[in-house]
Amino acid sequence: MVVYTLNPLLDSRWGEFAERHPRGSIFHTPGWLEVLRRTYGYEPIVYTTSAPGMPLVNGIVFCRVSSWLTGDRMVSLPFTDHCEPLVEGPEEGKEILGSLQGALGREKFKYIELRPLSANLLTETGLQKSNSFCFHALDLHAELGELFGRLQKDSIQRKIRRAEREALFYEEGTSDTLLHKFYHLFVQTRRRHRVPPQPVHWFRNVVTCLGDRVKIRVASKAGRPIASIVTLRHGHTMVYKYGGSDASAHNLGAMPFLFWKAIQDAKKDGVQRFDFGRSDCDNAGLITFKDRWGSQRTDLTYWRLPGRSAQGRDAWKLKVAGPIFARMPDLFLAATGRILYRHLG
16 A cells, blocks of 8 residues: 555645544544644644545544654654544554654654554554553443432542532633633642643634634632633543642532533533543542543553653653742743743653
8 A cells, every 4th residue: 555645734634534533533633733733833744545635544643743852753643642543454554654664764753653542453563662541531321310420429429519519600611711710720730740831822722723622611719710621522522631720729629510510511412422531650649530430441552663661761851850840930830831842742
């Protein structure tokens, strides 16, 4: 088979293909790819065995990350929890990845990385495990009352009830006001985790490029925002992508309250799956929180050609810098994120 390339932002076949493919996600869409391009200058490219002008039958989408700090590489996709190769069988995947092996030498890429939910469609022998995470997804086919009954009683059900008794004020939408409330909480949370936040213009681009597929949800108490999450919608799936909270108000149950609001909206709109996203394997607290929603936990493995160890020097540098990030004022922490993130995709 001959392997061709296309620009998914200019070739209308890609958007149509990503929408109808059963494994297509919000991360395959031209809107998400445009967010990556506008914010970090990453140029997307699709590799396919479909000839120009012919209907697409497969495709793997990548972005080239060019960085003097972390090296040049191809990633499918940067700042994306998972991105399935949209191929119909192992042979198609092998053909496309075989073509990419040539690019490793010609372009002097550090590596080529794929982030599939499952490795069933990957048979290229040169692939090596890069990093591993836990992934959670909740099946929404059951009735709402049954879904609520499956929630862990003390830490989830009770906190949702507490939030309702506290009469937390709930807002949703994509206004600049809601974005500002979310981002303030997001910066607080990233500091607690000892990592810089992504720049605010990343989130502005998410809102602009994804339109009604994105929703910012905010819970407030006495006029003060205390928790916020950002969800994305594609087809029959809703994705939890970002969150932030005020640690001093965690006892009010605002985060479980917001997740339950999102699940209620998903059910009302006919969504069949709630994607909780990935968690670092050593983040026991976050993994337990997602477990308690009755979600299914699976392993999520990233693969590299030719492959590198899971803990490269870049991850090591971020861990060392963690205590510095934790003490930075908001302004400097956000500025650090603006500088660093384009190198980390």
